[in-house]
Amino acid sequence: MSKTQFFDSLKNEIARIDEAAISKRFEHLIEDFNQDEAPKAIIEGREISIFNSNDYLGLRHHNTLKEAEHKASSKLGTGPGAVRFISGSFAIHRQLEKKLAAFHGRDDAMVFSSAFATNLAVIFSLIKGQNKDSLVNGNTLVISDELNHRSIIDGVRLANLESEAKLIFKHLDSNSLAEVLSSNSGKFDRVVIITDGVFSMLGEYQDLKTLRSVIDQYDNKYKEGVLLIVDDCHGVAAFGATGRGTEEVSGAKADVLVGTLGKGFGADGGYVVADQVIIDYLRESAATYIYSNSISPGTAAAAGASLDVIDSEEGKKMLEKLANNVVNLKTQLKDKGFKFAADSIHPIQAVLIGDTTKTRDLTKQMYERGFLVTNINYPVVPKGRDEIRVQLCASHTKEDIADFVQAFSEIAKSLEII
Ligand SMILES: Cc1ncc(COP(=O)(O)O)c(C=O)c1O
Structure with missing residues (x-):
């Protein structure tokens, strides 16, 4: 049978995306880095200053990480060879998990191929209540911040809950969360609240302390209590005096914390840290852990080395310099008359432009001048934002x-x- 019609509908969808100017497939290819000044890359033969990377501490170019990676891959090979429970579990994976657990002050950790894969499995496994495939029995209400990351949204979607069992609270609004918790008490056995720590579009963070005080008020209104899952991919190794992220900045902890090794840590992969019982349960139930490869031994070694660097004096200085860079940039841009889309103290700074064409032109001309930034336009954000x-x-x-x-x-x- 001809697939012409099928392919035509794909072409139409691509045309629709291009017309809306939200295409993502025209990528800048990094050919090299200027090794002496690592945030400067070579793209199309030109030196370009990168102002849109998640490598917040510059650790992906750190010699300690590179050496650890080379040493591990020379000894152990370049790939894991199998999924963890078959023959792809290396001592270096467990060492990394123990280090991550200690770094975040938790019982244990699990490493995944990415944080996206972590969220899909962790959320699905912990909220899937009524399904017969689930290891968990019970009747769960999921409450998400309305601006959560796509990987969280997809994790909730996978669980295929009834619409009344997946609700949202207004962005960063603990009163809105309290309303949802109050109006649903008695209707569900347990609640799982899921939020980003740092939100990647605007650099704002969820105040976990305030969230905790709301949770404490409602915990005993549900038979099995209220569990808080926080995805702090942009917070860990970037935010807080010791790089512990939103938990450190807001002074309260999640029950289950998801992070990435592929941003501030300068390596690759995702992880979750939590109480032992949760990690043990996830090792039995997280599909993207059980049926998908983990990170390579070299990457695990680089990530482990990254944790050591962050906890050293050098790491503290890097975090301090990053925080100073944030203040420096904000002050200079404010002096020039720029406004910000949010009041962020994180290395993500969203400069409000308010006009779609001008935002695109500014990004394009910045690239011509040798700087890479990201434009976030309508329809991804509302008109005028x-x-x-x-x-x-x-x-x-x-x-x-x-x-x-x-x-x-x-x-x-x-x-x-301006
Ligand atoms: C909040 C958040 N969660 C998860 C992810 C996914 O991270 P990874 O690249 O490790 O899959 C990202 C990356 O964009 C993110 O911003």
């Missing part, structure tokens, strides 16, 4: 930031943005 997302790194120097601000404000002036 178009923004440019700038991400800082500890390796950015004062000069890098000054050069960035100069180019950014000159172009913005020419486009009549």
Whole structure:
């Protein structure tokens, strides 16, 4: 049978995406890095300053990580060879899990191929209540922040809950969460609240302390209590004086914490840390852990080395420099007359532009001037909320930031943005 019609509908969908100017497949290819000044990459033969990377501490270029990775892959091979429970579990995976658990002050950890895969499995496994495949029995209400990351949304979707068992609370609004908890008490045995720690679009963070005080009020209103899952992929190894992320900044802990090794830690992969019983249960139930490869031994070694660097004096200095870079950039941009889409103290700074064409032009001209930033346009954000997302790194120097601000404000002036 001809697949012409099928392919035509795919073409139409691609055309619709291109027309809305939200295509993602035209990627900048990094050919090399200027090794002496790591946030500077070579793209199309030109040196480009990267102001949109999640490598917040610049650790992916750190020699300690590279050496650990080379040593492990020379000895153990370049891939895991099988999934964990077959023959793909290396001592280095367990060492990393123990280090991650200690880093976050938890009983145990589990490493996955990515944080996306972690969220899919962790959320699905912990909320799947009524399904006969589930190891958990019970009747669960899931409550999500309305702006949660796609991997959380998909994790909830997988569980295929009835619509009344998956509710949202208003973004960063603990009163809204309290209302949802109050109006549903007595209707469910248990509640799972899921939120991003740091939100990747605007750099704001969920105040876990306030959330905790709401949870404490409602915990005994549900037979099996209220569990808090936090995905802090942009918080860990980037935020807080010791890089413990949103938990450190807001002074309260999640019951289940998901992180990535592929952003601030400068390696790759995802992980979850929690009480032993949760980790033991997840090792029996998390499909993307049981049926999908883990990270390679080299990557596990790099991630382990990254944790050591972060906990050293050098790591503390990197985190301090990153925090200073944030203040420095914000102050300079404010002085030039820019506004921000959110009041963020995180290395993600969303500069409010408010006009779709101007946002695109500014990003394009910044690239021509040698700077990479991300434009976030309508329809991804509401009309009038178009923004440019700038991400800082500890390796950015004062000069890098000054050069960035100069180019950014000159172009913005020419486009009549400021
Ligand atoms: C909040 C959040 N969760 C999860 C992920 C996925 O991380 P990973 O690249 O490790 O799959 C991201 C990455 O964009 C993220 O921002």
